[in-house]
Amino acid sequence: MDEKPSTRKVPEFCSLRYGLALIMHFSNFTVITQRVSLSIAIIAMVNSTQQPGLFNASTERPLAFTLNRSNRSTKEFNSGASVYEWSPETQGIIFSSISYGIILTLIPSGYLAGIFGAKQMLGAGLLISSLLTLFTPLAADFGVILVIVIRTVQGMAQGMAWTGQFTIWAKWAPPLERSKLTSIAGSGAAFGSFIILCVGGLISQTLGWPFIFYIFGSIGCVCCLLWFMVIYDDPMHHPCISVREKDHIVSSLPQQSSSPRRSVPIKAMVRCLPLWAIFTGFFSHFWLCTIIITYLPTYISSVLHVNIRDSGVLSSLPFIAASSCTILGGQLADFLLSRKLLRLITVRKLFSSLGLLLPSLCAVALPFVASSYTTTIILLILIPGTSNLCDSGFIINTLDVAPRYASFLMGISRGFGLIAGIISSTATGFLISQDSVSGWRNVFFLAAAVNMFGLVFYLTFGQAEIQHWAKERTLTRL
Numbered sequence: 107m108d109e110k111p112s113t114r115k116v117p118e119f120c121s122l123r124y125g126l127a128l129i130m131h132f133s134n135f136t137v138i139t140q141r142v143s144l145s146i147a148i149i150a151m152v153n154s155t156q157q158p159g160l161f162n163a164s165t166e167r168p169l170a171f172t173l174n175r176s177n178r179s180t181k182e183f184n185s186g187a188s189v190y191e192w193s194p195e196t197q198g199i200i201f202s203s204i205s206y207g208i209i210l211t212l213i214p215s216g217y218l219a220g221i222f223g224a225k226q227m228l229g230a231g232l233l234i235s236s237l238l239t240l241f242t243p244l245a246a247d248f249g250v251i252l253v254i255v256i257r258t259v260q261g262m263a264q265g266m267a268w269t270g271q272f273t274i275w276a277k278w279a280p281p282l283e284r285s286k287l288t289s290i291a292g293s294g295a296a297f298g299s300f301i302i303l304c305v306g307g308l309i310s311q312t313l314g315w316p317f318i319f320y321i322f323g324s325i326g327c328v329c330c331l332l333w334f335m336v337i338y339d340d341p342m343h344h345p346c347i348s349v350r351e352k353d354h355i356v357s358s359l360p361q362q363s364s365s366p367r368r369s370v371p372i373k374a375m376v377r378c379l380p381l382w383a384i385f386t387g388f389f390s391h392f393w394l395c396t397i398i399i400t401y402l403p404t405y406i407s408s409v410l411h412v413n414i415r416d417s418g419v420l421s422s423l424p425f426i427a428a429s430s431c432t433i434l435g436g437q438l439a440d441f442l443l444s445r446k447l448l449r450l451i452t453v454r455k456l457f458s459s460l461g462l463l464l465p466s467l468c469a470v471a472l473p474f475v476a477s478s479y480t481t482t483i484i485l486l487i488l489i490p491g492t493s494n495l496c497d498s499g500f501i502i503n504t505l506d507v508a509p510r511y512a513s514f515l516m517g518i519s520r521g522f523g524l525i526a527g528i529i530s531s532t533a534t535g536f537l538i539s540q541d542s543v544s545g546w547r548n549v550f551f552l553a554a555a556v557n558m559f560g561l562v563f564y565l566t567f568g569q570a571e572i573q574h575w576a577k578e579r580t581l582t583r584l
Contacts, residue, residue, distance in 0.1 A: 122347045123278050123355065127290040129329075129336050130271055133232055134294030136326040137264050139302045140239045141204060142399075143322055144257070146306030147315040148200075151246065152192045196250055202528070203254045207261020209524050212269055212517040217370065219270030219513045223339045228274075229330060231266030236326025238263065243316035268520060272512035276505060277340040280358035282444045284505055285453075285498040289436025292497050296428035296490065299399065303422035360509070360572070370514060374575035380507050381515065383567040385522045387458060387500035390560025391493065392523030393530040394465055394553040398424065398490050400531050401538075406486070408542060409476055420483060427491035435461075439498035450506065451570035458499030458568070462561040464492035466554035473547040500564055507569060508576035526556075 192200070211231075219227040238260040245252040271291065279287045302322070309318050338344040341352045375381055403421045406412050412420060439457055442448045448456070468485045475481040504515040533552065538545035 121351050122344065123283070123287060123341075123351070124290070126274070126278060126337060127287045129332055130274075130291035131294035131297075132329050133228070133267065133333060134291060135298035135301070136232065136294075136322070136329045137235060137267050138295040138298035139322045140235055140260070140326060141264060142299060142302045143239065143306065143318045144200065144242070146302060147310060147318045148192075148197060149307075150310050150315040151190055152197065190246060190250070192250060200250070200254055200257060203257040204261035204264070205524055205528060207258040207263075208265040208268070209261075209521055211262040211265030212521045212524070213514065215266040215269050215513075215517060217514045217517070219266075219273045224270035224273035224513065225334070225337050225339050228267050228270045229333045229337070231263040231270075232326060232333060233330045234263035235260050235267065236323050236330060239319050239323035239326060242319045242323075265517075265520075269517040270513050272502075272505060272516045274337070274339065275502075276509040276512045277359070278355060279505070280355055281450075282358070282440055284502055285436040285439035285443075287436075288502045288505075289432045289439075289497050292501070293429040293432035293494075296425045296432060296494060300422045300425035300429060303403075303425065304419060370511065371575040374573075375508075375511075375515070378507075378573055378575070379567040380503075380569040380573065383564040383569075384500045384503050384507075384515075385519055386560045386563045387462070387496065387503075387568075388519040388523040389526040390462060390557045391496050391501075393526040393556045394469060395490065395493055396527030396530050397534050397549065397553060398486075398493075400527075401534055402486065405546065409546065410479055410482060420486075423483070424487045424490040427487045428494045431491040432494040432497050435495045435498045449570075451568065454499050454503055454506070454570050455565055455568055456499070457495045457497075458564050459561060461493055461496030461499055462557045462564075464495075465489040466557040468492070469550040470554045472550050473543075476546075500568065503568065503570065507571065507573050509572070510576050530556075 215227055215231070238256050242253065242256055245256045275284065275288055275291075306318055309315075309321060341347050341355045344352075402424065406420050410420075435457060439453050442453050443450060465488070468489045472482065472485050475485065504512045504519065508515055530553065534549050537548050537552075
């Protein structure tokens with residue numbers, strides 16, 4: 107390996123780099139809650155069954171009950187009482203628009219973060235996403251076209267916020283702490299999914315659906331303030347870092363270019379099988395993850411016959427497991443590396459195997475235990491939990507093989523993941539529309555097959571050494 111990690115003992119959890127990981131955890135929490143907010147709010151927003159008798163004390167839809175108690179409460183929350191006639195097709199366009207926006211900026215934002223600095227790129231993306239979240243209820247009153255535009259632009263902003271993080275970790279994370287730091291930061295997405303699914307329905311019921319956007323948009327603005335105050339692109343320029351910690355980080359990393367402007371070796375990347383192994387892993391991982399995120403409430407409601415309110419609570423449980431497994435997996439991976447129990451490539455392939463194989467086994471078992479409520483819930487909790495062990499595998503592998511281009515490659519990797527998500531969600535909708543029982547079985551079998559393909563490909567071609575085209579050269583750029 108090219109890295110020479112420092113063996114000098116430096117405090118970890120009281121260090122600045124772990125503070126940065128917590129801020130990134132908070133920012134990932136913010137981004138995912140803003141992304142999922144509409145999925146929760148739309149239950150009340152398109153509650154057309156109550157529109158003819160808006161002021162009747164109907165309890166058929168618990169999430170909208172508070173809004174329908176009286177004419178007075180409706181006037182107080184007139185934006186919360188708004189009901190829109192959006193067809194399922196229109197809702198599908200609204201939901202997918204944010205993914206298309208993310209795809210548009212994933213690759214360019216990863217490249218630009220390496221040139222102009224990840225702090226500004228990520229901070230701007232987070233700020234734009236937060237402001238657009240606050241503006242969403244007003245946009246809904248102006249019409250569905252504006253909502254689609256808002257969600258698309260918000261997706262572009264979130265694409266900026268997702269990818270540039272690896273540019274920061276390429277300069278802040280010592281090799282023996284990469285799994286821990288990135289897992290702490292990345293677990294914010296799973297924790298955010300847990301929180302929004304837990305409290306989103308409650309907020310909609312008690313305050314009105316617009317407050318879902320107001321609350322999480324405001325949280326995002328607070329996160330932006332912390333981001334610009336605490337985050338710096340590298341430890342050399344941070345005013346609050348100790349000399350000891352700075353020396354520890356810098357000495358553990360390979361020498362990096364002092365100039366941020368660099369050409370990207372596209373041809374070498376295209377021919378690099380270890381990169382394709384990472385891309386394939388992302389594609390497989392996001393295929394099943396997207397199904398769980400998108401269709402979990404539907405599966406619980408239709409297969410287990412649970413009401414909407416309980417379905418939301420049950421749907422949140424897998425994500426707290428995912429958040430916990432992400433952090434624990436990172437701790438275990440770096441423990442194995444720091445004690446020199448396993449080589450770096452072995453650790454990456456081990457956690458990739460666990461993160462693709464275990465959820466596949468759980469998914470294949472689901473159709474056969476549908477009659478057991480408890481067993482089904484346990485398996486649904488285990489799928490995202492075990493799947494997130496990949497965060498210590500191929501998810502951070504770009505930091506190993508090409509740290510100079512980590513954000514650019516992370517953008518491409520997430521692009522493969524988003525494409526997988528679009529295909530898998532479309533295929534799932536088609537399969538379950540044919541026949542519910544056999545449809546769900548085919549959905550999970552197909553997801554397991556995709557995971558197995560990604561696992562075999564990564565185990566065959568995955569590497570952990572810095573690639574020759576990613577090493578620092580003292581050559582003038584053409």
